[in-house]
Amino acid sequence: MPAIDQHLITITQRPDLVFASGRGSWLTAEGGKRYLDLMQGWAVNSLGHSPALITEALARQSQQLLTPSPAYFNRPMLQLAERLAGLSGLERVFLASSGAEANEGAIKLARRWGSRKRGGAHEILSFQDAFHGRTLAAMSASGKPGWDAIYPAMPSGFAKARLNDMASVERALSPQTVAVMLELVQGEAGVVIADPGFVRELRALTQERGLLLIVDEVQTGIGRCGTAFAHQQYGIEPDLMTLAKGLGGGVPLSALLCKEAFNCFEPGDQGGTFCGNALMAAVGLAVVNEVCRPDFLAGVQARAAQLSAGLQAVARDYGLVGERGLGLLRALELPSPIAPAVVAAAQALAPVGLLLNAPRPHLVRFMPALNVSSDEIDEGLALLRRALSAVAA
Numbered sequence: 001m002p003a004i005d006q007h008l009i010t011i012t013q014r015p016d017l018v019f020a021s022g023r024g025s026w027l028t029a030e031g032g033k034r035y036l037d038l039m040q041g042w043a044v045n046s047l048g049h050s051p052a053l054i055t056e057a058l059a060r061q062s063q064q065l066l067t068p069s070p071a072y073f074n075r076p077m078l079q080l081a082e083r084l085a086g087l088s089g090l091e092r093v094f095l096a097s098s099g100a101e102a103n104e105g106a107i108k109l110a111r112r113w114g115s116r117k118r119g120g121a122h123e124i125l126s127f128q129d130a131f132h133g134r135t136l137a138a139m140s141a142s143g144k145p146g147w148d149a150i151y152p153a154m155p156s157g158f159a160k161a162r163l164n165d166m167a168s169v170e171r172a173l174s175p176q177t178v179a180v181m182l183e184l185v186q187g188e189a190g191v192v193i194a195d196p197g198f199v200r201e202l203r204a205l206t207q208e209r210g211l212l213l214i215v216d217e218v219q220t221g222i223g224r225c226g227t228a229f230a231h232q233q234y235g236i237e238p239d240l241m242t243l244a245k246g247l248g249g250g251v252p253l254s255a256l257l258c259k260e261a262f263n264c265f266e267p268g269d270q271g272g273t274f275c276g277n278a279l280m281a282a283v284g285l286a287v288v289n290e291v292c293r294p295d296f297l298a299g300v301q302a303r304a305a306q307l308s309a310g311l312q313a314v315a316r317d318y319g320l321v322g323e324r325g326l327g328l329l330r331a332l333e334l335p336s337p338i339a340p341a342v343v344a345a346a347q348a349l350a351p352v353g354l355l356l357n358a359p360r361p362h363l364v365r366f367m368p369a370l371n372v373s374s375d376e377i378d379e380g381l382a383l384l385r386r387a388l389s390a391v392a393a
């Protein structure tokens, strides 16, 4: 049989599976096998696969206006910016297409502010094991081991501290530091949660020293953690925030938000052909209006409690290390590096498979649709048990 693919540039090892359709928490591959998807495009499909809300918003908007050009206003762009500003208290919004692009924009805005207001301070302090995306500057901001060596020479000016360690933050600051960039839950690092005390101290320190606090909520924002934004659970307000993934519910959409005081790009400093296009903005508006309703968020919290309890029971029954997470971003820690084997066994289950993700060899991550049903969580936990048994055997 010929290989499935002979033409895509290789970027990752993919299983021999071609997905043909999806609905809610379920994906169907060519050939007809169904999979319960608890990964949802890495926390992207906040309302599951192909929800009517998004297909209708796309159909409606696509018949009116796609992209008038970023040089002009369009109504969905204005409405989405107003909605995000109202929800977050950060008055200014730049719309883009990916998380990396939003973070790149945050880095640029912080440096622009540093050149105008802080005598040229430009360094961004970020954290070991952080993940901020795959543009060169976002890679420099990330603390993924080895990422500084793949594409020399990398943008400089990104000092690193350790999460939940204020002394390491103090050591890494310099007179050139302009901002601190933080994930409240380090997703790629293995769902590592920032301590509330650490985050509050960091907010106080950044305020005291005139540094911007940039919170990367690309993965944690728009309901993923049970509140509109994860930082609301920490009782802090960032100066800049980035959103992507769940904001578009499956379409490419991201946002950089900032307080009015930091709205300091001059015309021409920042932009992009697709920034604020009407089609994606209309989808984002529909997603945000649905996900950020109090009753919807209460549902996310209920499903998160159910998944957490179920994973704790699995950990007990199978002698695993335990589970952790915030809202519907959760992880199960394994005692040995068998996570890739668990993911493969879950996918191979029949007649239906289970889709999971292993960001670390000891860790399986769960990022279901935010509207996943109680029955689907139970079914996912039952399939997970079968996968763990298969690996143990």
Ligand code: PLP
Pocket: 042, 097, 098, 099, 100, 101, 103, 131, 132, 133, 134, 183, 187, 188, 216, 217, 218, 219, 244, 245
């Ligand atoms: N920031 C965080 C916290 C992420 O988890 C990711 C992607 O996983 C990114 C940024 C990059 O987003 P994108 O892949 O849309 O560029």
